[in-house]
Amino acid sequence: xxxxxxxxxxxxxxxxxxxxxxxxxxxxxxxxxxxxxxxxxxxxxxxxxxxxxxxxxxxxxxxxxxxxxxxxxxxxxxxxxxxxxxxxxxxxxxxxxxxxxxxxxxxxxxxxxxxxxxxxxxxxxxxxxxxxxxxxxxxxxxxxxxxxxxxxxxxxxxxxxxxxxxxxx
Amino acid sequence: xxxxxxxxxxxxxxxxxxxxxxxxxxxxxxxxxxxxxxxxxxxxxxxxxxxxxxxxxxxxxxxxxxxxxxxxxxxxxxxxxxxxxxxxxxxxxxxxxxxxxxxxxxxxxxxxxxxxxxxxxxxxxxxxxxxxxxxxxxxxxxxxxxxxxxxxxxxxxxxxxxxxxxxxxxxxxxxxxxxxxxxxxxxxxxxxxxxxxxxxxxxxxxxxxxxxxxxxxxxxxx
Numbered sequence: 001x002x003x004x005x006x007x008x009x010x011x012x013x014x015x016x017x018x019x020x021x022x023x024x025x026x027x028x029x030x031x032x033x034x035x036x037x038x039x040x041x042x043x044x045x046x047x048x049x050x051x052x053x054x055x056x057x058x059x060x061x062x063x064x065x066x067x068x069x070x071x072x073x074x075x076x077x078x079x080x081x082x083x084x085x086x087x088x089x090x091x092x093x094x095x096x097x098x099x100x101x102x103x104x105x106x107x108x109x110x111x112x113x114x115x116x117x118x119x120x121x122x123x124x125x126x127x128x129x130x131x132x133x134x135x136x137x138x139x140x141x142x143x144x145x146x147x148x149x150x151x152x153x154x155x156x157x158x159x160x161x162x163x164x165x166x167x168x169x
Numbered sequence: 170x171x172x173x174x175x176x177x178x179x180x181x182x183x184x185x186x187x188x189x190x191x192x193x194x195x196x197x198x199x200x201x202x203x204x205x206x207x208x209x210x211x212x213x214x215x216x217x218x219x220x221x222x223x224x225x226x227x228x229x230x231x232x233x234x235x236x237x238x239x240x241x242x243x244x245x246x247x248x249x250x251x252x253x254x255x256x257x258x259x260x261x262x263x264x265x266x267x268x269x270x271x272x273x274x275x276x277x278x279x280x281x282x283x284x285x286x287x288x289x290x291x292x293x294x295x296x297x298x299x300x301x302x303x304x305x306x307x308x309x310x311x312x313x314x315x316x317x318x319x320x321x322x323x324x325x326x327x328x329x330x331x332x333x334x335x336x337x338x339x340x341x342x343x344x345x346x347x348x349x350x351x352x353x354x355x356x357x358x359x360x361x362x363x364x365x366x367x368x369x370x371x372x373x374x375x376x377x378x379x380x381x382x383x384x385x386x387x388x389x390x391x
Contacts, residue, residue, distance in 0.1 A: 020250050020390055040254045049247025055186040056179070067175035068255050 001158070002151040004166030010151035011047070013166070014118045017149065018045040043116045044069075044109045048124075050101040054094030058085055061093050062107055070112030079111035082137065083130075098125040106134060109141075117141060119150040131157060172257040173265050180269035190235035191273040197234050198278050201227040202285040213290045220289035221299050221350035227285075228278045228303055229343055232310045233335060235274050237328035239266060239318040240386070249322070249386075259386060264379040267315045275307035291354070298353035298360070302367060306346040309371040312378030313338045319382035323389050342370050 002010045015021045017028060019040035028039055052061050063076050080086050083103040088096070096104065102125045109117060117138075123131050135157030138148055142158075150156055184191040205223050206216060243249040252262050282303050286296040317335035321327030348363035 015250075018250070018254060020253065022390060037256065041256050043254065045250060045254060047247055047250060049245075049250075051247040051251050053179070053183055053246070053248070055183055060179075060182070064175055064179045065251065068172045068257075069251065 001156070001161045002149060002164045002166060003153070008166040010166055011120050014045065014120050014149060014151055015047075017116075018043055018118055020045070039116075042114055043118055044112070044114045045118045045120075046105060046109065046122055047120045050105045052093040052096075052101055052104060055092060057090050057092055058096070058104055059089040061104060062111060065108045066111040069108070069114075076111055079107040082110050083107045083133065099127055099130060102126055103130055106137070110137065115146050117146065117148045117150075119148060119152075119156075121152060122150055123152070123154070123156055172255055173261055176252075176262060176265040177269045180266055181273055184269065184273035190238060191277070194231040194234050194274040195277040195281055198227045198231040198281065199285065201230065202288060206288060217290040217292070218355075220286060220291035221295075221302075221354065222347050223289060224282055224286060224291075224299055225303070225306075225343055225346045225350065228282070228307060229310060229339060231278055232275055232307055233314060233332060233339075236270070236311075236314040236318050236335070237321060237331045239270055239315065240322040241318075241327065244322050253386070253390075259383040260379045263315060263319065263382045263386070267311055267378065267382075270315075271308055271311040275311050278307060279303045295354040299350045302346050302349045302353075302364065305349075305364065305367050305371055306342050309342045309367075309374045310339055312371075312374040313342070315378045316381045316385060319385035319389070322386065342367065345370065 002013060004010050012021060016023055017039065019038070051065070056064070059076065059080070062080065066076055066079075077086070080089055083106055085100070085103055085107060088100065093101065093104065106122070122134060126134060138150075138156070138158055141148060148158075150158075150161075202223060205227075209216060209219075240249060243252060253259060255262065279300055282300045283293070283296040286293075286299060291299065314331070314335045316338075317331040320334060321331045324330060345363045345367045348358070349360060349367055352358045352360045352363060
């Protein structure tokens with residue numbers, strides 16, 4: 001867990017690890033990852049924006065990211081079921097609420113297996129039951145040997161998570 | 170389905186759905202070509218002579234019209250971040266987007282050009298040649314514009330900057346496109362040389378455009 005007040009650099013740190021910001025000094029290393037692919041390619045980044053196209057349906061949005069980020073034949077339907085979006089699968093994403101959009105982007109993490117999850121305020125816009133479901137997903141990911149880095153202001157439902165406190169130098 | 174094809178299909182799907190920009194370029198092309206005879210007057214000989222030039226100019230401006238949203242939409246909704254984290258090289262990613270863009274905005278211009286040629290008193294057999302030059306030349310417009318779109322992605326109102334950046338680079342395409350079309354219709358210069366140069370411009374930009382655009386996107390990361 002990465003905590004710190006607004007503007008402390010939590011999001012910047014996550015974006016740096018995701019390879020979305022050039023690093024001016026220092027280096028990043030993932031111990032135990034696959035050697036022949038880069039760190040961003042082993043990483044899921046869940047930022048403030050949901051990366052959904054309003055004119056595509058829920059299923060089309062998820063299928064695109066699953067095909068693009070992972071291999072073909074990813075488990076779209078089961079990922080939709082995990083975030084409870086199956087009844088909405090054929091609806092254009094334009095009609096989704098903020099929480100539903102969030103859940104759909106979380107489904108991306110489930111559909112394509114990648115060891116490192118970078119979550120920026122993952123619980124924002126989620127209702128209580130969805131937060132519980134996300135906590136369950138995160139526990140499952142950790143149990144499978146994955147790593148989660150989450151920038152957050154409040155508890156995200158993980159026990160004995162290590163805390164990195166960021167502040168001014 | 171590979172990442173390349175899935176991105177291509179996604180972008181084409183977005184373009185043809187409600188709110189997509191697929192028809193905007195074609196409509197703009199139609200407007201420019203329709204208004205031109207009213208501005209120039211009913212001199213049929215003059216219209217036929219400058220017809221290919223008008224069609225080329227209209228196609229050039231129309232293909233620039235939707236270009237500024239090529240990466241800006243993906244940047245605004247966070248998709249661009251994820252596109253850069255895929256396993257496919259970024260060069261191929263931008264190439265897939267450019268091909269989708271050409272298929273939805275460039276190809277319709279080529280297809281409606283023969284119909285619009287009627288309004289400019291260009292003869293039907295000549296229109297086939299003009300359409301052929303457009304088919305060979307519009308990919309160059311898209312792939313050169315791709316570089317500008319990638320440079321202007323993080324800017325608000327990047328459309329103006331895009332036009333300033335890209336238009337000078339498209340001048341050779343325009344010159345050889347119109348030269349080839351005129352050579353085919355009125356002569357006496359042969360059709361071959363300008364048309365081959367036009368094809369060369371397209372092929373070169375097909376290779377250089379994605380590399381330059383990917384470099385611009387990487388450099389543009391804040």
